[in-house]
Amino acid sequence: MAPTTGSTRPMTIGILGAGNIGRPLGRHWLAAGHTVTFGSRDPGRLGPFVELLGDRARAATYAGAVEAGDVVLLAVPNPVLGGLLEQLADRLAGKTVIDATSPIGVSEDGLFVSQLGPGTTQGSWTAERLPHSSVARAFTHFPDELLWSRGTQQRHFWGMGIASGDPRARRVAEALVHDAGFVPVHLGGLEESAAVDPGGRLFGYVSTAAGLRAAAGLAG
Template identity: 35%
Template sequence: MKRLTRRGTLKALAGACLVASVPVARAAPSLRIGIIGAGHVGSTLGGLWVKAGYHVMFAAQSLDQPRDVAQSLGPLASAGTPAQAAAFGDVVFLAVPYRAIPSLGPQLSPILRGKTVLDATNPYGFRDGAIARIAATDGAGMTTQRYFPGAHVVRGFNSVDMSSIASEAHRTPDPLAIPIAGNDAAALKQAAELVTAAGFTPVVTGDLASARLFQPGNPGFELERDAAGLRAALHVSP
């Protein structure tokens, strides 16, 4: 066994300190995100996720708007059809008018089987017609789930205005809380990761039926609080 001299010991220690001082590169996020809808909601959240290092594909009925959004965000962003975005994403984010859900369901359900669908849509009777009335009665989360029976639907990012999402992302010291609800633990974990990556604190309100708490016309809708304040207002345990 080779015996270290005093000089050799100091040299080894210096080398170890040098290695320790070199910053370790953070791994790029592994989740890919497909966004159905390239308007204000989709582009705002997609921009935050691209900034956080996620690969994001934007989609809409016409490719013009998704392409414009993707080009503005750089190489991590791309554009495609709704079917392509659904196939691309490990998580698929719905950012469309609620009236589009009945037509998107049959089109995308086979592709989304087993995937997390993060649903930010909101039903409004004046705009969305009969489906909005069903969602008001049955709950938007439960209604969306019926149209995507093989997917794991999580409600989230529907209760806070996008102007606040854009201005309050990564605020300190008390991040804005985003309520989320779903039936599948793994899907909730993925949704919580994306809430955190966008610069907010996720607050799980419970199963998918509990998403009614923060849809339009209910106490959690447009409620902007930190995590403790949101839990207190919605009577949700930590």
């Protein structure tokens, strides 16, 4: 029987960006029974990678990955995100979108900061550009080099912060966090997700679900 916090049915997922975030998460979701299309500017270069993943994995253009997925993960480098969303906003309408990008910058004193500046979270920025999509924020504070190892070797031990005020997006994000091997910790709406943005108190923070809740100042 499927865990109550995980997926109860297979999903079709489009991943925009097949790098250090998109690849490990796609592999986790394929292992959980989902169908995954990896989107790239040059899908041909993904052929050797995708061929090893089985019949439920394929490569496509960014637009092709969006068309193939009911759920779309944004995992491209942040500098290209704005232009990509402008091109694909109509195609993303009606879909659940999980934003895993980071507007990362470094201050003069060497600290990580959000390039969006104070008062704007990455999640709310994305939702503003996708008014007809259900948007959630996830997979952004956890070091990407640990997404595969911690999600396979220590499944459902480590917490993963998510944010969304949209019930459908929250439900899907929690299920896919679980299917990737982590424990979802809901932090609130997108406007309340600064903790997982660069410079936020959870950015780069690795802990159990209880540890994340305590660090975020959440009860329980």
